[in-house]
Amino acid sequence: MAADAARVHPFSKILNQPRISSKFRTQLDVDEGVKKLRRLILVEGIPSEDDSTLRPRIWKLLLRVNDLNADVFLRYVARGPCPVRDKIRNDTFRTLATDRGFKERVREDMLVRLLDAFVWRSQDRQETQQCLGFTYVQGMNVLAAPFLYTLPSELEAFHCFSTFIEICCPLYVQPTLEGVHRGLKLLDRCLKIVDPELFNYLRSKNLSAELYAFPSVLTLCACTPPLDQVLKLWDFLLAFGVHLNVLCVIAQLLLMREDVMGSPSPMRLLRTFPPLDALPIIGIAVTLVRDLPEDLYEELVRHPYEIQE
Template structure:
């Protein structure tokens, strides 16, 4: 109420002063110093224009004598998203509406093609309202309960906690966009939760031996024999790789960073990152990083096929992929700025396969071909 009184009194005073000034101008009387220089004043009749100049802010109040309503400042329009009045892209509309006639396989192929042809709409910081859901669909990741993630957090420090703390403060340290959005505490929590998850998968529960009395009781009961379920081939291979993996290796912090940056919650980032390191590239998190070294050998072989002259030039200088491409292979080019372009690259990799990161690294070398060939060092 006090604020309303102040606004009202200000408008009344403005209107009153305007009426006084208008009356004086109508009479044509003004006061000016005397030309004699004795400091006295005298009334002099001046010719004034018929209309008096005024500001646009109180023009309506002066003419009509009504109060001017105070308008709230307008909020800036959203650059991305699906609010009212915002035109959706073809990719976003397809993602929201789903495949036509429930054809999931054909719809997934169309979704991948739209990622390749029209790219995800994002602002200058690389933020998109639907990118994280696109990643979850392309990687076929089921929903994760928040309580499950919180249970891992509440277990405290994992056996790899000290290694995690030695790397988190260096994660994309020179990227202002990442530092502004993702805190070191969230990185520590997510990596620690993944470490606990990998630790639990390595520890196999011991089967409890069956007592002789229980065996006799089960033999007396006429029950059909249980047929053991055949494990899936992919599941057994993945479980064996996870069993041989470490719970944390250097470089997982950078590989985790884009997930946290693009996600709308830590639970989404946890689901994506854990699935990615255990299903898509389990060789990357093994103690010896076998998957990374195999990728580096693939970079050399692909470059020899596509650009033999450039491959021979780098080989003559003693430059193999293990020396210059190790971070790019390990982090799927997340170490190469700018971060918004990394997110667009990952859209493509998740749509058509993370193994294409090797081809993308070779493409980077081809774009720098002339510069590399002309460099004396």
């Protein structure tokens, strides 16, 4: 018995504390639990191989998703195809198409159903509340994919995805992709500071982030396999903020810096980034934060959600 207790992972200890696991937990309890989870995610990463329930429970806690209202989800599903179903179907069949594990776990109809429901929800919220509106836009299918893969039910995936979009990165999924384009401009500005030589070399080849980093910023790196590394990177982004994805893309550039600087045609290398390796990318991204001026970092933090005047 003592040996079993000794093997309980620190994540499980935090999640199973009565003040965290109870439905009567206070905001202070949740905040304290989230702080501890963030530290562990940064230092150790979520050991999802040891306990497949850890990542879903942690993602829900990080997103503060408590109310899993099944009636709401089923009501939206019952409405059937949303007004932009054709746009959704144009994208869903190719979502993470090369990942066999994803295709085995997440069927296209699940993805379509979630996105339909999200559009219906957004229409209802616009009619009853003064809030930013949403419809289906390019890239949203890829942003939904990790939630359907990770969460144990469509219901949980729907509520987590909806919260994530509405709170964490609403400007990334506006029709103009405003947040994405701001993120790309910020990527250029950050790269110019942390590695001016690499920045100048890319600019000498007429390469801006808009040309080589659009998919990675649009999808928060979910477009770059393998999926297990995407999930590790998303653990970090959900814990500390999706704005850090911009620095994660820069980290990938730095990891391939020698090849890029030595190539007369770097776009050939940058067209498809190397397979994702979350741990070194996160390590580099964290160190880059210290190299940025405070005002630039504040702008980076706000760009996924704060509308510019």
